[in-house]
Amino acid sequence: MPNCEKYKDWLDDYLDGLLPEEKAEEMKQHLATCAECRLRLEHLQLIASALRELPVPPTPAELRHRVQEKLTRQPKPSFISLWHKFFTFRRLRVIGEIAALFLVLYIGWEFFYSSKSKPTLVSEVTHKPEKLQQTHLQIGEKSVSEIEDSAFGTGERRLAGEPPAVITAAPTPATCAPATAAMKEAKDLAEPTATARLKEELRFTEALNVKSESAHKPRSETIIHLKIKSQPAVSPPSRPRVMHQTTVDKELPPPNISQNIRAKAPVKSDELILEEKPMPYTAERITTSVLNTIIADLGGKIVPQAPDTLPTNSLHFELPANNLPAFLQRLDSLNYSYELLSTPVSSPEQTIQMEISW
């Protein structure tokens, strides 16, 4: 009977009383006429009741005892099991994702930073610690230059152009003591370490190398322009004293500016004896004196200029090419902040022309 298939599907719900009323009525009528479906229903009922009446032995008391025993005897988790428990696959995945994110951010930052900061030489050379700049500003008002003393090296006024007779009166120790203390502190903070200076020089040499490779560019000039941005201001010492400043002896790598300029530039130890030298306090005069001293020390010479060609706060001079790093180092050691406005070109001469302004 083809209809039996439909009723076969209904049997289970009919037995459970889940069939809708009309369908249940229809099912009843079909069962009254179909012996096969009746038998099927009977079997289904038998199976259901057999399953319901499946004999189950009483629950053994042993079950509870076993469970309790196992629970009380549970060993303390070992380090390895704790490790496995903590570093589940899910957690490891999350940790990995976070690590990958940081790596990507780091690489991105490195790429961005390096691409942004590499090209300019000026930004590297002029970099000074913020604290240092602040210290200069603080003490600028109340003190005068000790820097001049250190620049004069042995204490002789060799190129200052100002006779000692200009000195009118020595400041008393009492008036100068606070300023001196402040200066000492500032000097301690500002004094670049030998390593830092070495790094600075190396960076500069690298930059020079880069620049010399691209020397054909129109920006390069025969005269190196250097602009002093800020100069330290210090007070004169209150009493005669001797101060030894020793720089690290080292050999600079060749600046590689040109084929002719390959001489190594050893930086000799400087011994600066500072003596009490009360001076008139003008920044221009001090800077001129300092620069004159440094240039003379490094074997350079001032190129006299016609009065109208250069402003008063600038200086034109010649310097042996291999002493350029040493010159910059001296400026560094005296806490000058400067900018290199142009780069040297390959020059057959061993001297370079420099113009410095402040």
Place this chain on the structure above:
Amino acid sequence: MTEKHISDSSDLADEQLINCFIETKDMTAFDSLMLRYQDRVFGFCYRLLGNYEDALELAQEVFLTCFRKLHMFAGRSKFSTWLYRLAVNHCKNFWQHRRRSASAHSVSLDQNVMEPGLPPLQIPAPQLNPREQIAREEILELIQQRLQLLTPEHRQVLVLRYAEELSYEEIAEILGCPVGTVKSRINRAREELQQLLKGILKK
């Protein structure tokens, strides 16, 4: 408060006992839950496995897992449903293990169960025992024996549906499958059992 809870734990609802256990880790609350459900769990395990020792071991595993994972019970379903689910999951491992280790004395469904030489079943020859003459208890016993020959999936749904008298929805929740799947699986299981009982149930 905890002491009070545990002292008259028989009056407490499952949820209260569970919360009490999770908060205080007090064994008394867990013991009360176990007392309440051990018959049901053991009965279900026995019907599924048809063996006392195995049922004991399975029930034990169910309660140990329950102890470890009770804090994960979200309370969306009945606690008994959750326990059934644990039992079903453990049962799968049991069957897999049994299939691997005890293939020697397993009974194949292709085998004619009516043949003599099947000692555990001890089925009387149909021609000697016509259906009309067999007492109802004997038929039931035969059905129970044949039940063990069903595939685990079919046995599970039949036990859950008829022995544990759970609704289709509850079974679907325990097995983690749709209600429609449960219904069709029950139909197929019943047909398989009827096939196994052909000689006995036929008029």
